[in-house]
Amino acid sequence: MGATLTNPLRVGLRQERVIPPQCLVIFGASGDLTHRKLIPALFELFRQRRLPSEFAVLGCARRPWSDEEFRSRMAEALAPEVKRHQSAWNQFAACLFYEPVDLQQPADAVRLGERLEAIDKLKATRGNRTFYLSVSPAFYASGCRSLAAAGLLKDPSRSRVVIEKPFGTDYASAEQLNRVVQSCGQEQQIFRIDHYLGKETVQNILVLRFANTIFEPIWNRNYIANVQITAAETVGVEERAGYYESSGALRDMVQNHLTQMLALTTMEAPGRFDPEAIRNEKAKVLQAARLANEEEPWKCCVRGQYSQGGNRLNPVAGYRQEPGVNANSTTETYVAMKLFIDNWRWQGVPFYLRTGKRLPKRLSEVVLTFHEAPVHLFDAAGGSPTANQLILRIQPDEGAGFVFEVKAPGSGMRSRPVDMHFSYDESFGEPSDEGYVRLLADAMLGDPTLFTRSDEVEAAWRLYTPLLELIEDAPWQLPIHPYESGTWGPGAADNLLAEEGLMWRRP
């Protein structure tokens, strides 16, 4: 969300929720995520005075760095920011510590405990600890076990664990991982991160729905004809081929980000604004969701893979030509599917989800299309009246739009659609926090609202299990459709909607 001007009166007002004294322990501190996302997010919180004085970051990885080396490496990685705020960085850097730790070694976990006690004394961090597992997913289970064995998770009110995505690779592995982490600590201590939930506009779905009375009465099958949820990227696989080859769009985007948008759009109103009440409703609606055709899942899902595109001057490589990608790869970079939700509110309403790489625009949105007026009284400029649409734009140009019919100027009574537009930039002008700033702050505050609970994760994996099994057991039934880079995906995806007389929205 880019700001055009800055409101000088807004400076320093984001202090309402101050993070309690604590030590944030980052495992995988020598990795990319630490210097690209986590430390910048923490430095931002520090500059906003949302971190207390009694605060420390303990970086942990196998490399034999010292505190000083960790500080200087972080300063190097954040050089432009550090240069702009040198004095603040000097204060912040004094909170950074490093301990070489291999969590697979029990002795290291014990030494970690001793170091944390020393930091508690030095920085008065009161024994509060947030452990951030920024490590390979293969180490999530063993990492939690080591922390528990060292007694570092025994106080649920003082210690918590943040786990990055992906949480499992299918229903069975997610269930197994949940069993392990729940044997190490209580559910309230586990914060499964989905950085999409850190986006202001994703959170706004809740506010729009439940802080306004005009939407909720029509937010159901009586008024809504279908819902489309899109997360489109213009980029290709970039440097993530190693990970992406084994995950694909279904695991990388649909199971988590799109499913979270689906849950927020379709959940019932919680009784109160309380993390558990919200997560209960999300879990319930995901448990009621199913593929449109579970017996023949290939009929409700289309997979695609981008091929070469661009032009002679700016050619764009196809997925199979990307570095690190198998030349015969059958990994999907695009997926579209149709779902239903079997409950009173949504029975019979089709939900269309799609995501892909190398599409023409980078955008995420939820589009609710309403039923057409029962009788067409007026001629429409476009032949037939356009159904009303409510568009929740997650990114870019964050906001909302409402498409409705008005009388076209002139002597006749012809109608045409217009767009009523709300933009975060125009109304607020302030950049919102980067997703990690919000989510890190929430984790350190112990607020799990924007983190996924075990039953939500399992319900999400269960939803896509028929597809994952099909890809595994009979991939020819769910073939990869190539699509040219820079287009809106394979034509087969259009057929998903065409049988209902619908089309994907072209944003």
Place this chain on the structure above:
Amino acid sequence: MAPQLTLQAPLELPPDQVPAYLESLWSQGLKGSAGAATFTLVVWEPSWLQQQLVRTGRLDGPISGLLSEELLTAARGAVTDCGLPPSTAPSAPELAWALGQQEGQHSAPDLRGQFVDRAISSHRPRRLITLAPTLTADTPLETLVAAYCPLPEERGSGEDACGDVVVLRGGMGAIQQGLAILQPLIEPDLPCWVWWNGSLDESPDVLEALATPPRRLVLDSSIGSPRRCLDQLVQRIATGQAVNDLNWLRLRSWRESLAMVFDPPSRQGALQHVVQLDIDVEGQHPVKGLLLAAWIADRLGWHLQTSYRLPANGDGEGIGAEFQRHDGESVQFRLMPVPVGLAKTHPGALVGLRLICAPQGQAPLCVILCSESGGCMRLEAGGVASMELAEEVVPMPNESEEMELARLLGGGHDTTNPLLAAAAPLAAKLLPE
């Protein structure tokens, strides 16, 4: 959130035995627990108003140091009985002083320092030291000590981390004497907070002794004479000490509401063209209003040219000032006391704010903020009908002092909030001598 009494009955000890007793308590009696590695909280808790209300039979005991609803109701009743203006806030020192002139010999148990608000106890203070001066100046020093552990629901299922409670009670002379034993009770390796929960006019030597840097000071610039309050604030901030002003914190909803008006980029340009700022406050305590004006001036880069007293009206005299904007144009500022039927708890609560912007070639913009419980008729008068009007009602936060304090303790800083550090000196200059 109901306050909790200490779980253990306090033990009365001779003052000189307290440090040794506490040391033995932790090394022997509570063996295995080193106590919470958190912070020490020292509270100056005179509770003059509560003591006077109890003494004059207007309030039942015990004396707890808490601003309960019953206490506020009794205090509001006493305002009229004492012949004070209705705009007198219950926590204004004038009320306690006026009650002090009245007859009465009622007494009640004094439990100051033994109530621990759950908001505070959930942070597990390592040591809570309360100085509780009594009305009778020659009461000898009593020293009470109790170990304290949070209730099970506050501490989770982890290991128990405990703290202790020390109360020094007596007449002013005795309290002075008690200061000598207080210093060794403050753990040097842990942060120490000093909450001056009284008037800034009283006992300057005690304040000086308690609030030495780097201890973090919590005070309330609405309690005490305006000049003394602002001077104390400015001097303490200048030393580099972390100063937290509850009066400033209570401005949060006003600052938020004003910022909200100018969030749309289409409005932000108007902030460069402010020509007039008016603030109405309850009663005769202008500090809160001055802090708000100083914050606005600092954020918008205005320079103070002059400040002066405005002619008295029926409700007392106001304060006027002229600022100069970046572009050399002037901004007129007026702060006026207005009468209210039912004063809020603290002196000088804000009633309304009006900001007029006159961008060239555009219609003037008038922003009016009103308090939830008061009107803004005075600010709505004067030709604002011809301007673009942005009017907001500022919600009244309903939080106790202890909740505010707990928020500070929960995530405190060892430096003063830079916005307060910038606003306080300017507010002090705005107050004419």
